[in-house]
Amino acid sequence: MPLTDSLRNDILAAVPSLRAFAISLSGNADRADDLVQETLLRALANIDSFQPGSNLPAWLFTILRNLFRSDYRKRRREVEDAEGNYAKTLKTQPSQNAHLEFEEFRTALEKLPQDQREALILVGASGFSYEDAASICGCAVGTIKSRVNRARSKLAALLYVDGAEDFGPDETIRAVIGGSGG
């Protein structure tokens, strides 16, 4: 469809979420904004192929995800060349009010396999349905579900080191100590 004012506004409205997705994927704010810019250029160049009434955010996310994927393959070689340097840039780009909590979480997220990370973000943060996430990633709905589950399990193992078993009792002890002190 042609680029109408309302379509342009819809694209603009999707930008904050596209940026958040790009940063979660790449772990690097500068690179994320380059990805978003390229996504917008590509979307606008191919706007005729967008079906009116279909899911615009999903269409834009698909473009961004594919760009990241092809870029990722290139970067991987660079990482092997410049051992360590790239990994460092991932950690030195905290957002304005990133707290230690975010940093820990981000680091854990970086350790997930690509497939699992994107599935978890699309469903758990971007708010896409399993069906939309599956179409964005070009795979079956069941595959997305199992990737999300594996991503959650792995994050839990990374973040709550003592494992799921210890979490409940710990909380109870803390509650008891806190409760009897007053």
Added chain:
Amino acid sequence: MKDLKSQASRSTTPGKGGLTPEIQSRIGHQLRAMYDDVVRQGVPDRFAELIKKLDAPGATPQLGDEGGSNDNNNGRD
């Protein structure tokens, strides 16, 4: 104290994927907090301007190898 106990046992009951609901919701909360931190930054000027510029009729974005050539052509007819 009885209440605390029942709360604890509820939170340690594994849900889908062997995770407790407590941990699942904690992961979900942190994921969204991190994500929304970026979303709240809104649309950077750079992107607002890009979309505005490309909205002009006939201004189809060039997807060549270089993006810089557009600037040079601005003065010409």
